[in-house]
Amino acid sequence: MFKQFEPGKIFSVTSKAPKYVLFLFIVVLSIGLVEGLIFSPKDYIQSDTVRIMYVHVPAAWISLGIFSVITFLSIIGYIFKFKNLFLISKSLAPSGFVFCIIALVTGSIWGRPTWGTWWAWDARITSMLILSLFYVMYLTAWRIYSESIQVFKITSIITIIGIINIPIIKYSVDWWNTLHQPASINILSKSSIHSSMLFPLLIMTAAFALFSLLIFLVKYNTELIKIKNKGLDRL
Amino acid sequence: MINEIIFMNGYGLYVWSAFIFTLLSFTSLYVVIKYQYIKEKNKFISKFGKLNSERAAFAISQRINKEILSNSSKI
Numbered sequence: 001m002f003k004q005f006e007p008g009k010i011f012s013v014t015s016k017a018p019k020y021v022l023f024l025f026i027v028v029l030s031i032g033l034v035e036g037l038i039f040s041p042k043d044y045i046q047s048d049t050v051r052i053m054y055v056h057v058p059a060a061w062i063s064l065g066i067f068s069v070i071t072f073l074s075i076i077g078y079i080f081k082f083k084n085l086f087l088i089s090k091s092l093a094p095s096g097f098v099f100c101i102i103a104l105v106t107g108s109i110w111g112r113p114t115w116g117t118w119w120a121w122d123a124r125i126t127s128m129l130i131l132s133l134f135y136v137m138y139l140t141a142w143r144i145y146s147e148s149i150q151v152f153k154i155t156s157i158i159t160i161i162g163i164i165n166i167p168i169i170k171y172s173v174d175w176w177n178t179l180h181q182p183a184s185i186n187i188l189s190k191s192s193i194h195s196s197m198l199f200p201l202l203i204m205t206a207a208f209a210l211f212s213l214l215i216f217l218v219k220y221n222t223e224l225i226k227i228k229n230k231g232l233d234r235l
Numbered sequence: 236m237i238n239e240i241i242f243m244n245g246y247g248l249y250v251w252s253a254f255i256f257t258l259l260s261f262t263s264l265y266v267v268i269k270y271q272y273i274k275e276k277n278k279f280i281s282k283f284g285k286l287n288s289e290r291a292a293f294a295i296s297q298r299i300n301k302e303i304l305s306n307s308s309k310i
Contacts, residue, residue, distance in 0.1 A: 008297065008298035008299040008302070009298070011298075011299045011302050011303070012298070012302050015302060015303075033254070037240065037250075037254070038240060042243075042244070047243075047244050047246060048243035048244050048246045048247070048250055049246045049249055049250065051243070051250045051254075052249065052250055052253045055253055055254055055257040056253070059257070094264060094268065095264065098260050098261075098264045101260065102256070102257050102260050105253075105256055106253040106256065106257065109249050109252055109253045109256070110249070110253065112249060113246055113249050211261055214265070215264060215265065215268055218265075218268045218269055218272050219268050219271075219272075221272060222268070222271050222272040222275050224299065225272070225275040225276055225278075225279050225303055226275050228279060228299060228300060228303060229275065229278055229279050229282060231294075232279065232282045232283060232286070232294060233282070235286065235290045235293065235294060
């Protein structure tokens with residue numbers, strides 16, 4: 001089954017894809033920005049600060065999603081000793097980390113006019129900060145360890161410990177009394193967000209997902225070329 | 236209309252700084268990742284150019300190497 005994912009075959013696709021993804025990303029982002037900054041209504045309590053949601057929420061969602069995918073791929077990769085899954089995980093991490101930082105910084109900017117403070121050691125914010133530290137540990141492990149078996153083991157351990165934090169982030173607003181508001185969008189029950197705000201939010205989420213795909217593709221190609229560079233040294 | 240978009244009822248500074256920070260982060264990450272890609276690709280092309288004909292023929296027989304070289308003009 002894994003022979004279908006042979007690097008040579010994958011590279012022929014991933015090397016051509018970034019230009020199309022970049023074009024699509026620019027188009028979707030432009031629509032999202034116009035919808036989010038101009039056409040969407042302001043909130044009756046938060047006024048125009050609610051527009052920060054269009055960058056803060058998608059960044060947080062994608063950051064959590066990427067870390068979950070990295071963990072899943074690392075576990076599968078470690079069990080089946082499939083190196084390519086580790087390369088995919090490594091290539092996903094930079095965008096996941098940047099999205100986590102964006103969620104923290106934009107949340108802090110949103111907190112100032114809404115709560116009157118830039119930062120609070122609130123359960124949701126603190127658990128999100130912990131996630132960013134797990135991303136830092138994960139990315140640092142790839143830089144420190146040169147031996148592949150060692151780095152696969154260390155990064156798998158980091159992600160397995162880090163994944164415990166994901167449900168904590170998700171349910172922190174329900175489990176503890178926090179400054180952060182509860183989720184407005186629920187997949188299983190009725191969402192409390194109006195469709196006029198949900199539409200730009202989904203567009204921006206799609207744009208952010210395309211951006212992480214773009215970064216993943218370019219980074220994955222770089223990693224494959226790095227391996228091939230080492231191969232040329234051995235010839 | 237323009238003033239409304241810029242000042243956003245006194246919250247323009249917060250809203251615009253959040254959006255600008257996001258877009259700057261996107262640009263910085265893309266530039267760094269793209270730079271690393273171009274650097275690795277140039278390193279590959281330079282190493283490949285130094286191979287003798289026999290080794291070069293062996294290297295080009297691998298599909299991925301051929302793909303990397305065929306894309307080199309599109310950097």
